[in-house]
Amino acid sequence: MTLRDRVARTSRALAAVAAWRSLLSGTSVGVVILALTWPFTTGQGRATAIAIALAAGVIVSWWSFRKLRGTGFTVESVALWIEERIPSLGYGLVTAVERGAPPGVERAVAAVDWSPVTRDATRKALLAPAIGFMAAVALLAASMTMAPAISRLANRASPGPRTIAGPLDVTVRVEPPAYARRRAESLRNPSVVRALVGSVLRVNSDGRDSLMLRAGDQESRADQPWRVGARPVALQVSAGSSSRLIAIDPVPDSAPAVQLQAPPRDTVLATPDGAFALGADVRDDLGIRRAAFEYIVSSGSGESFTFVSGTIAARSLDGARTATLNGQFSLSALKLKPGDFVHLRAVATDLRDDTAAARGASETRTIRIARTGEYDSVAVEAAAPPEADKAVLSQRMLINLTEALVRRRTRLSRETFGDETRNIARDQARLRRQVGDLVFARLGGDSSAEHGSEEQRAAMTPEELLKAAESAAASAGAVLDFEGDETPVVAVNRPLLEAYNFMWDAGRELEQVAPERALPAMYRALEAIQRARAAERLYLRSRPPRAVVDVDRVRLQGKEKGTPAAREPRSPAAAVGRADLARFARLVALARTDAAAASDSLLVLRIDLLGNLPAPAAAAAADAADALRNGRDATESLAALRRSLGPGVVASDSLSRWRGAK
Amino acid sequence: MSEFVFATAQYESGDWDSAPLVPANIIDSIARYTSIPVAPTGVVVSLASADALRYPFLFFTGHLPVRFSEAERAMIRKYLDRGGFLFVDDHNHDIDGAFHKTVSEEIERAAGPLVDVPKRHAIYSSFFSFPDGPPNTSHELNGWGDNLIHRELKAVMRGDRIALLYSNKDYSSEWSYHPENKRFYSVDNTRFGVNIVVYALTR
Numbered sequence: 001m002t003l004r005d006r007v008a009r010t011s012r013a014l015a016a017v018a019a020w021r022s023l024l025s026g027t028s029v030g031v032v033i034l035a036l037t038w039p040f041t042t043g044q045g046r047a048t049a050i051a052i053a054l055a056a057g058v059i060v061s062w063w064s065f066r067k068l069r070g071t072g073f074t075v076e077s078v079a080l081w082i083e084e085r086i087p088s089l090g091y092g093l094v095t096a097v098e099r100g101a102p103p104g105v106e107r108a109v110a111a112v113d114w115s116p117v118t119r120d121a122t123r124k125a126l127l128a129p130a131i132g133f134m135a136a137v138a139l140l141a142a143s144m145t146m147a148p149a150i151s152r153l154a155n156r157a158s159p160g161p162r163t164i165a166g167p168l169d170v171t172v173r174v175e176p177p178a179y180a181r182r183r184a185e186s187l188r189n190p191s192v193v194r195a196l197v198g199s200v201l202r203v204n205s206d207g208r209d210s211l212m213l214r215a216g217d218q219e220s221r222a223d224q225p226w227r228v229g230a231r232p233v234a235l236q237v238s239a240g241s242s243s244r245l246i247a248i249d250p251v252p253d254s255a256p257a258v259q260l261q262a263p264p265r266d267t268v269l270a271t272p273d274g275a276f277a278l279g280a281d282v283r284d285d286l287g288i289r290r291a292a293f294e295y296i297v298s299s300g301s302g303e304s305f306t307f308v309s310g311t312i313a314a315r316s317l318d319g320a321r322t323a324t325l326n327g328q329f330s331l332s333a334l335k336l337k338p339g340d341f342v343h344l345r346a347v348a349t350d351l352r353d354d355t356a357a358a359r360g361a362s363e364t365r366t367i368r369i370a371r372t373g374e375y376d377s378v379a380v381e382a383a384a385p386p387e388a389d390k391a392v393l394s395q396r397m398l399i400n401l402t403e404a405l406v407r408r409r410t411r412l413s414r415e416t417f418g419d420e421t422r423n424i425a426r427d428q429a430r431l432r433r434q435v436g437d438l439v440f441a442r443l444g445g446d447s448s449a450e451h452g453s454e455e456q457r458a459a460m461t462p463e464e465l466l467k468a469a470e471s472a473a474a475s476a477g478a479v480l481d482f483e484g485d486e487t488p489v490v491a492v493n494r495p496l497l498e499a500y501n502f503m504w505d506a507g508r509e510l511e512q513v514a515p516e517r518a519l520p521a522m523y524r525a526l527e528a529i530q531r532a533r534a535a536e537r538l539y540l541r542s543r544p545p546r547a548v549v550d551v552d553r554v555r556l557q558g559k560e561k562g563t564p565a566a567r568e569p570r571s572p573a574a575a576v577g578r579a580d581l582a583r584f585a586r587l588v589a590l591a592r593t594d595a596a597a598a599s600d601s602l603l604v605l606r607i608d609l610l611g612n613l614p615a616p617a618a619a620a621a622a623d624a625a626d627a628l629r630n631g632r633d634a635t636e637s638l639a640a641l642r643r644s645l646g647p648g649v650v651a652s653d654s655l656s657r658w659r660g661a662k
Numbered sequence: 663m664s665e666f667v668f669a670t671a672q673y674e675s676g677d678w679d680s681a682p683l684v685p686a687n688i689i690d691s692i693a694r695y696t697s698i699p700v701a702p703t704g705v706v707v708s709l710a711s712a713d714a715l716r717y718p719f720l721f722f723t724g725h726l727p728v729r730f731s732e733a734e735r736a737m738i739r740k741y742l743d744r745g746g747f748l749f750v751d752d753h754n755h756d757i758d759g760a761f762h763k764t765v766s767e768e769i770e771r772a773a774g775p776l777v778d779v780p781k782r783h784a785i786y787s788s789f790f791s792f793p794d795g796p797p798n799t800s801h802e803l804n805g806w807g808d809n810l811i812h813r814e815l816k817a818v819m820r821g822d823r824i825a826l827l828y829s830n831k832d833y834s835s836e837w838s839y840h841p842e843n844k845r846f847y848s849v850d851n852t853r854f855g856v857n858i859v860v861y862a863l864t865r
Binding site: 558 | 771
């Protein structure tokens with residue numbers, strides 16, 4: 001290879017280095033421009049930014065190459081460049097290349113190796129542009145990653161109206177929960193997405209990988225699925241400064257609707273034998289998992305009850321939307337006893353997990369097994385008998401007081417003894433009147449038989465009064481359909497009549513200050529009351545006994561004093577109020593200047609009011625949002641929405657501070 | 663100011679009238695300890711009727727299984743949402759009893775989840791102070807029902823307010839006596855009833 005050939009090869013190498021250096025410089029400039037504009041551009045804006053970056057890169061590369069090349073990489077200039085870096089050549093190389101040197105000089109020059117000089121120059125020329133290029137690429141990567149955050153910061157920093165760089169085209173794929181057995185669907189640029197609670201939304205926008213989803217405090221990347229919760233949300237899909245607001249309307253999975261067809265009504269059965277048919281209709285919006293009849297048997301009375309529960313005719317329905325459930329309830333199999341209650345209902349669960357929300361139940365039917373002899377006891381009253389006035393001293397208490405008085409007799413003066421005996425006599429008389437009320441109420445239908453006509457009875461002796469009572473019993477028995485020679489009412493109340501009689505005896509002895517002689521009658525009165533208490537009483541449920549409190553007499557007579565706590569105002573209830581109407585008015589005004597912003601505001605208002613809005617109003621709001629976004633006339637939808645919002649509600653808290661007890 | 667009327671809730675299933683003297687007893691206590699204007703007798707109001715909305719406080723008790731009708735369920739929801747206070751007491755005092763099982767299921771379905779009422783809740787200091795939480799009943803102390811002393815009451819909340827108070831302590835038995843017989847008690851056991859009513863009327 002001649003010297004000229006070697007220099008020509010070095011020349012090409014240097015030209016290549018210059019080209020690479022220029023390319024790296026230009027590319028770095030382009031990448032930096034792209035990195036700086038990435039967070040603030042999207043769609044068309046970003047395409048423009050890419051074009052500008054490309055042009056800038058080309059221009060810088062070209063300019064740099066031109067500058068590096070200078071007059072060009074000729075063999076002579078490269079030989080001179082080598083001579084500058086290896087002075088020992090003594091211009092021999094230039095001479096040899098230009099004119100041809102003497103053979104001795106040429107051999108000496110040929111022996112010199114200038115490739116280290118070339119390598120060193122190459123390293124120096126490419127190192128800085130390469131580092132710059134890598135830094136630019138790193139800047140671009142950081143910019144792309146942090147684009148949403150930078151965009152938000154930029155939006156926050158600018159107090160002016162939010163500007164949307166361009167409409168964001170999105171596709172929302174709605175995947176219902178697996179148990180619903182429904183197909184997924186894709187929606188293009190939706191304003192409102194109605195999806196079953198638990199559905200998964202997948203949002204994409206022409207393959208953009210920087211798509212962000214945000215609703216309230218919740219934020220995620222679009223490649224993460226978005227799960228639909230129970231509350232409506234405004235989902236903001238954003239990429240850079242472009243965004244789209246989508247209202248997510250959750251559709252709750254309803255619990256199964258269950259209607260019990262048989263037995264059709266509450267029933268009283270005479271005997272606990274045989275069986276009766278059960279029937280129920282079940283329907284569900286998605287599908288029914290299983291259904292059954294459920295029963296509870298209550299046995300007992302008063303304060304003592306026992307319960308047995310179970311299911312009948314359980315069926316697995318494997319997702320059917322409607323079903324009919326049939327079965328039989330065997331009274332004999334459950335060994336029911338007279339007086340037992342059976343509470344029956346049909347229940348069903350839908351395809352969700354077996355949670356309370358997935359369970360539906362029908363109305364409950366009550367089947368009662370009649371008590372023994374119940375059908376003979378038609379003389380029962382429609383209401384519970386009024387309870388005795390518990391303000392009076394009981395017969396047992398009167399006996400205790402009398403016995404104590406008798407024991408203390410020797411220590412008391414005659415006058416004190418007489419006073420205390422007469423006090424007991426008055427209490428005995430009061431109790432007797434109460435018992436008399438019960439007796440006469442039952443027999444004569446007059447609940448205040450004794451003291452209601454006190455004057456009339458004052459003239460009667462106890463024997464006459466008792467005779468009148470028995471006469472009333474006889475007349476009552478005559479008109480009622482009783483069996484045997486004794487009415488059930490009399491059977492219940494005869495002990496009370498006896499007690500009433502013995503109370504008269506006891507009272508008479510007490511009035512005569514002879515408590516010892518009163519005690520035997522009092523004992524027998526107590527025995528009679530106990531028998532009456534143990535007797536079976538039958539009554540249908542109706543009005544409870546009426547107790548009237550003498551409020552004025554007891555007002556602030558309590559021995560203990562409480563301290564009223566400070567009254568706290570309640571938090572206001574949410575409703576469509578004036579504030580919401582004002583929001584509506586603002587968004588209507590905004591629609592004239594910024595339809596996209598008005599559309600977003602409308603969707604957010606719709607989300608806030610969804611619980612209070614009727615379905616047509618919600619649909620009108622969605623229509624109006626769509627129309628505003630797509631440049632159509634939204635007047636009709638907005639007017640419909642405004643009508644459903646109604647007039648403004650004026651709320652005022654007029655509650656005064658409660659001052660408590662005075 | 664209109665006077666407070668003690669209203670007992672009447673429902674289709676179960677024995678809603680099992681504690682007939684509780685209203686008179688609580689009315690007596692309200693008059694005895696506070697200056698709240700109070701009607702001398704209680705009223706009975708159907709839980710399915712809109713009449714329930716006329717009363718800020720409803721008393722609900724029974725022994726038997728409770729199954730609400732749709733109308734009752736809807737009215738309970740409406741009543742609580744509109745600021746009413748429903749006091750539900752298990753007359754059985756038995757957590758395994760059918761009343762407890764059914765009524766708690768129905769409450770959760772109609773009104774929302776039942777949560778424990780902490781011992782420092784305002785209802786324990788709204789008038790009388792009960793630093794240890796709900797007062798025990800003689801039925802609990804005697805070992806009746808489930809033989810347990812229930813330390814806490816439960817509630818359905820509306821915001822920070824108790825909308826439904828659920829008791830498993832059998833206050834229905836504890837308070838069902840004629841108010842004149844309070845004179846035989848060294849400590850009036852209906853004082854907590856005053857707290858409940860005062861809380862219902864002032865929160």
